[in-house]
Amino acid sequence: MAKKIIKGSSSPLRGEIIPPGDKSISHRALILGSLANGTSIVKDFLISDDTLSTANAMRSLGIPIDINGTHVKVSGNGIHGLRESQKIIDCGNSGTTTRLLTGLLSAQKFMSKLTGDKYLQERPMKRVVGPLSQMGAQIAGEEDGNKLPLTITGAELRGISYKLPVASAQVKSAILLAGMYAQGETEVIEPEASRDHTERMLSYLGVPIEKSGNTIKIHKVDLIEHGEIIVPADLSSAAFFIVAALITPNSEILIKNVGINPLRTGIIDILKSMDGDISIINERDVNGEPIGDIVARSSNLHATEISGALIPKAIDELPLAAVAASFAQGETIIKDAGELRVKETDRISAMASELGKLGVHVEEFEDGMLIRGSESLTGAKCSSWGDHRIAMSIAVAATRANGETEIEDADCVSVSYPGFFEVIDELRQ
Ligand code: S3P
Numbered sequence: 283m284a285k286k287i288i289k290g291s292s293s294p295l296r297g298e299i300i301p302p303g304d305k306s307i308s309h310r311a312l313i314l315g316s317l318a319n320g321t322s323i324v325k326d327f328l329i330s331d332d333t334l335s336t337a338n339a340m341r342s343l344g345i346p347i348d349i350n351g352t353h354v355k356v357s358g359n360g361i362h363g364l365r366e367s368q369k370i371i372d373c374g375n376s377g378t379t380t381r382l383l384t385g386l387l388s389a390q391k392f393m394s395k396l397t398g399d400k401y402l403q404e405r406p407m408k409r410v411v412g413p414l415s416q417m418g419a420q421i422a423g424e425e426d427g428n429k430l431p432l433t434i435t436g437a438e439l440r441g442i443s444y445k446l447p448v449a450s451a452q453v454k455s456a457i458l459l460a461g462m463y464a465q466g467e468t469e470v471i472e473p474e475a476s477r478d479h480t481e482r483m484l485s486y487l488g489v490p491i492e493k494s495g496n497t498i499k500i501h502k503v504d505l506i507e508h509g510e511i512i513v514p515a516d517l518s519s520a521a522f523f524i525v526a527a528l529i530t531p532n533s534e535i536l537i538k539n540v541g542i543n544p545l546r547t548g549i550i551d552i553l554k555s556m557d558g559d560i561s562i563i564n565e566r567d568v569n570g571e572p573i574g575d576i577v578a579r580s581s582n583l584h585a586t587e588i589s590g591a592l593i594p595k596a597i598d599e600l601p602l603a604a605v606a607a608s609f610a611q612g613e614t615i616i617k618d619a620g621e622l623r624v625k626e627t628d629r630i631s632a633m634a635s636e637l638g639k640l641g642v643h644v645e646e647f648e649d650g651m652l653i654r655g656s657e658s659l660t661g662a663k664c665s666s667w668g669d670h671r672i673a674m675s676i677a678v679a680a681t682r683a684n685g686e687t688e689i690e691d692a693d694c695v696s697v698s699y700p701g702f703f704e705v706i707d708e709l710r711q
Pocket residue numbers: 305306307378449450451452453455476477597598621
């Protein structure tokens with residue numbers, strides 16, 4: 283697997299970028315577009331390994347999907363228009379593909395098999411298999427249905443009221459997708475709000491969905507309208523450059539067209555609480571999702587505490603928040619974040635280990651970590667742990683470390699951001 287060398291430098295970051303499309307919204311555009319009554323056009327779609335896993339899955343379920351650059355035509359065949367895949371559906375590294383499709387395929391009139399790469403095969407699936415089974419789904423898998431591969435035998439489902447034990451947009455979405463086919467009402471109650479892209483896109487495509495506090499309700503759906511879906515740039519990708527600009531003297535960057543859904547902006551809240559100089563301008567809306575342009579400038583960061591309702595809003599950016607904390611004055615604490623242990627890799631152990639190699643003092647807890655800010659980091663030989671967000675987080679830290687950092691297995695960035703390393707080079711003056 284390819285290595286990447288990052289040279290530490292104090293050259294400022296300057297310029298303007300538009301990061302690639304939002305990964306969560308790109309997955310949903312393909313899935314809901316496939317179920318719509320006619321052709322949907324998706325613009326600014328994210329081309330990455332994860333979203334291509336969803337595209338290939340929907341194709342194997344009989345839906346023509348034409349990808350032309352970032353412009354995608356999804357020839358939806360209606361809510362009952364999927365057909366049995368002739369092969370095992372390989373979800374690659376993508377938890378979102380697996381969990382959302384497990385919900386959707388539970389309600390079809392045919393059998394499906396889902397598998398994934400070695401990392402995905404380690405991730406827990408009981409969190410979707412449990413509630414879906416309560417709805418009447420027939421799902422079998424390794425370790426009593428907790429691990430891939432999963433075999434899903436389509437069944438008649440009934441609505442349930444399900445209280446999520448942890449905030450999870452993937453679990454919520456799986457239940458809502460199944461709920462579109464179930465008898466009666468399906469209700470999901472979240473302990474804290476997680477990203478609501480599924481709910482927003484369903485509403486945008488004309489599907490009635492009710493939300494009151496952290497409770498979401500859906501009924502059997504007859505029709506999903508086709509439409510044009512413009513995918514905002516991914517804040518989770520933008521965030522790497524925001525932190526890089528904050529920790530590099532004399533930097534100022536403008537990141538345009540970024541999704542600023544309030545259930546995704548936890549990283550901005552965290553960085554602002556650390557005295558990060560970030561402003562959002564030109565706020566507007568595209569197909570039911572708020573977007574804006576983000577200006578980030580060099581800042582003197584201070585430690586903070588990250589916990590509670592902030593965790594689901596920043597879940598994918600917590601490794602990066604640990605990088606910001608490494609350059610902040612004082613000790614930052616991240617807690618209530620046990621979910622990090624079941625992401626693409628164990629992101630608590632991964633960050634503790636890799637930041638430790640760069641000379642940062644990190645203490646690991648079961649549900650988080652303590653990071654002591656440091657005056658200077660030292661380049662080292664690091665690993666990505668095969669996880670795209672670990673690779674990019676370590677790369678950002680490495681831009682400000684003394685000397686060179688080697689990141690092993692760095693090509694996993696293609697899971698969410700294929701051109702990531704080139705953009706760092708472009709912004710560095
Ligand atoms: C996602 C939800 C989050 C997030 C993942 C994408 C989604 O996972 O970590 O990268 O698109 O629904 P959980 O819902 O498991 O927290």
